Amino acid sequence: MKIITQLMKSSSRGVFLKPVLKPLLLGSARSMSADVTSKYNFETLKVTQPKEFVTQVEMNRPKKLNAMNKAFWSEMRTCFQQLNSDSDCRVIVLSGAGKVFTAGLDLTDLDTVAVMQSDLDPSRKAFMIRGTIADYQETFTVIEKCTKPVIAAIHNACIGGGIDMTSACDIRYATQDSFFQIKEVDIGLAADVGTLQRFPKIVGNDSLVRELIYTARRFHSDEAKEMGFVSRIFPDKESMLTGAMDIAEIIASKSPVAVQGSKVSLVFSRDHSVREGLEHVAVWNQGMLQSEDVMKAVMAGMEKKTPKFSKL
Numbered sequence: 001m002k003i004i005t006q007l008m009k010s011s012s013r014g015v016f017l018k019p020v021l022k023p024l025l026l027g028s029a030r031s032m033s034a035d036v037t038s039k040y041n042f043e044t045l046k047v048t049q050p051k052e053f054v055t056q057v058e059m060n061r062p063k064k065l066n067a068m069n070k071a072f073w074s075e076m077r078t079c080f081q082q083l084n085s086d087s088d089c090r091v092i093v094l095s096g097a098g099k100v101f102t103a104g105l106d107l108t109d110l111d112t113v114a115v116m117q118s119d120l121d122p123s124r125k126a127f128m129i130r131g132t133i134a135d136y137q138e139t140f141t142v143i144e145k146c147t148k149p150v151i152a153a154i155h156n157a158c159i160g161g162g163i164d165m166t167s168a169c170d171i172r173y174a175t176q177d178s179f180f181q182i183k184e185v186d187i188g189l190a191a192d193v194g195t196l197q198r199f200p201k202i203v204g205n206d207s208l209v210r211e212l213i214y215t216a217r218r219f220h221s222d223e224a225k226e227m228g229f230v231s232r233i234f235p236d237k238e239s240m241l242t243g244a245m246d247i248a249e250i251i252a253s254k255s256p257v258a259v260q261g262s263k264v265s266l267v268f269s270r271d272h273s274v275r276e277g278l279e280h281v282a283v284w285n286q287g288m289l290q291s292e293d294v295m296k297a298v299m300a301g302m303e304k305k306t307p308k309f310s311k312l
C-alpha cells in the first residue's frame with residue numbers, strides 16, 4: 001500500500017513520469033492469434049482462443065457424452081500444464097461439446113479398468129492402482145496448479161468425475177437445465193479424485209455434502225446455486241458461454257500479475273491458517289508489488305484510461 005501511495009504521490013507531482021508512462025499505459029496493439037489448434041492438438045479436447053488472452057477448452061467426445069476415457073485423463077494434464085506456461089492465455093473457459101457437460105468416468109473404456117483386473121499379487125496390484133489414482137488426481141489438480149483462473153461452463157449432466165473436475169475450477173456457471181450427481185457410491189467406490197476434498201470447502205454445509213455423497217442423489221441448478229456450488233445460472237448453453245466469455249474478457253484485461261497472484265494466494269489460503277496465508281501473500285507480494293503493472297494500473301485509474309498489460 002505504501003508503495004502505491006508513493007507512486008501516486010510521485011506521479012501526480014512529477015510530470016516527467018508521464019511520457020514514460022503513456023506508452024506503458026496504452027501498451028502495444030497486438031493481433032489475436034485465432035488458431036491455437038496447432039499448439040494444442042488433442043483427441044478428447046478442443047482448444048480455441050475466442051478472444052484475446054481467453055482460451056476455451058472444450059471436452060470433445062460428444063457422442064460419448066464427454067465420458068472420461070484414458071486419453072482424456074492424460075490429455076487434460078498435458079493441456080493445463082501447457083496453458084500454465086502460455087503467455088497468450090490469461091483465463092480459461094472449460095465447457096463440454098454436445099448434449100451434456102460430462103457423464104463422468106467412461107464406464108466402457110477397458111483401458112481405465114484394466115489395471116484393476118490384472119492377475120498381479122495384491123500388493124503389487126495395489127501399488128499399480130495407487131499410481132493410476134495419483135495420475136488421475138493430477139488430471140484435476142493441474143486446474144488448480146494452473147495460475148490462470150478457470151471458469152467451468154456446465155450444461156445438462158455433470159456427473160461423477162465432472163464434480164471432481166469442476167470443484168477444482170475457480171468459477172462455476174451453469175444452465176437452468178443442468179443437474180449434478182456425486183455418483184461414485186453408485187458404482188461402488190469412494191470418490192478419489194478431488195470431490196471429497198474440494199467440494200465440501202466450496203459448499204460449506206457439511207450435512208448437505210454428506211447427504212449428496214452418501215445417497216448419490218441428483219441435485220439441480222437451483223439447488224447448486226443455493227448451496228454456492230455455482231454462482232450464476234443462465235437460460236441455455238449459448239447465453240452461458242456468452243456470459244462466461246464476457247467475464248473471462250474482463251479478467252483477461254486485468255493485470256496478469258495481480259490476477260494470477262490472487263489465485264495462488266486463494267488456493268494456498270484455502271488449505272492453510274489465516275496467519276500462514278497472510279505470511280505467504282506478504283512474501284509473494286514483496287516481489288510482485290515491484291511489478292510495472294502496479295504503476296500502470298494506478299496511473300490508468302487516475303487518468304481514467306484502460307491499461308494494457310504486457311504478457312506474463
Ligand SMILES: CCC/C=C/C=C/C(=O)SCCNC(=O)CCNC(=O)[C@H](O)C(C)(C)COP(=O)(O)OP(=O)(O)OC[C@H]1O[C@@H](n2cnc3c(N)ncnc32)[C@H](O)[C@@H]1OP(=O)(O)O
Nearest residue numbers: 067103104105106107108133136157159160161183184193
Ligand atoms: C480412478 C478413477 C477416478 C474417477 C472416478 C470417476 C467416477 C465417476 O465418474 S462415477 C460416475 C460414472 N458415470 C455414470 O454413472 C453416468 C451414467 N450415465 C448416466 O447417468 C446417463 O447416461 C446420463 C444422465 C449421463 C445421460 O442420460 P441419457 O438418458 O441422456 O442418455 P443414456 O441413454 O443414458 O446414455 C447415452 C449413451 O451414453 C452411454 N453412457 C452414458 N454414460 C456413460 C459413461 N459414464 N461411460 C460410458 N458411456 C456412457 C450410455 O451407455 C448410452 O450408450 P448407448 O446405449 O450405446 O447409446
